[in-house]
Amino acid sequence: MKAFYGDLRVGVLGGGQLGRMLIQQAINYNVNIRVLDPDPEAPCKKMCEKFVQGSLTDFDTVYNFGKQCDLITIEIEKVNVDALQKLEDEGVIVYPQPRILRLIQDKGLQKEFFKQNNIPTAPFQLVSNKEALKNATLNFPYIQKLRKDGYDGKGVFKVRSEADFENAFEAPSLIEEWVDFEKEVSVIVARNEKGDIKTFPLVEMEFNPEANLVEFLISPSTLPIEIQKQAEQLAIQIAETFKICGLLAVEMFLTKDGQLLVNELAPRPHNSGHQTIEGNRVSQFEQHMRAVFNLPLGDTSPIGNAVMINLLGEKGYEGLADYEGMGEILKHEGVYVHLYGKKFTKPFRKMGHVTVVAEDREQAISKARFVQQTLKVKV
Structure with missing residues (x-):
């Protein structure tokens, strides 16, 4: 058996910032990573043992890449699952398992999974096109989500009235009840092949209202212990039901009446866990x-x-990235900067993140607000 810390050939599908941070950790274990990504200048390119430019959704490309690996993992869900299934059948270790990826790639199947396993989630319906919205039984407003390919706030449309039908998605979708939530929260859970499971503490998230991206995250949560335990148990329940190997991020709504509703899943390292590098x-x-x-x-x-x-590209700026205010924020203790190696910025593009760590929660939040207002990604 090859040693994971030496000669094991590890492949990662996706060469973005998640893969980059995974490689930074892998270096500490002397793990060599090879990466497949369609972007010739992907953030991982200069850091991995071998970089292959190619499509993540093309069967032959993924299969041929995987045949050169002993173990494959992902940093993005939009990959060719059929190729991964064939590789698994031929003895390549694929984590998370292809059957899990197939389900999670389809938000409709995710919702059906929640329903079948008594996992609390917002009421929903599956629709084939926007014409089917006319027969929806949900009250306005509700949310339409593309079943496939939605990512980082894309593929989501708010339907306020029948007047919005014209601009709705003309594709298989799910519609779900609009949740008047108090907070958006997340738990990341890990499970290995032995069945050992551990959760990271519950985190509270704030989203950019225009881009629908996580912009600000606080860890650990100060919500009531009962809610924190319930959130962690939901994450464990899902991980155990899946028998997943790897990480699973479980995003949830906390409603104003104190109920937790599972929103979406991500079977990989996740934006809601970046603070763990310095914070855990x-x-x-x-x-x-x-x-x-x-x-x-x-x-x-x-x-x-x-x-x-999250360091998002400023609205109205597109071109070679410049980080305005870097010197100002680095004057403060407990401020840790992570830039993702993306040469060009554009509005709301994830360019990096900053983590602030302090013993006092309010001090950490105050310092983070200063960073948020001071550090800007422009050109």
């Missing part, structure tokens, strides 16, 4: 590696209060 005893990236290599899972307890700010 084990990072989500190291935990993912431990899980897929079937090693003991690490201690997820927080080191302090951590706040993560």
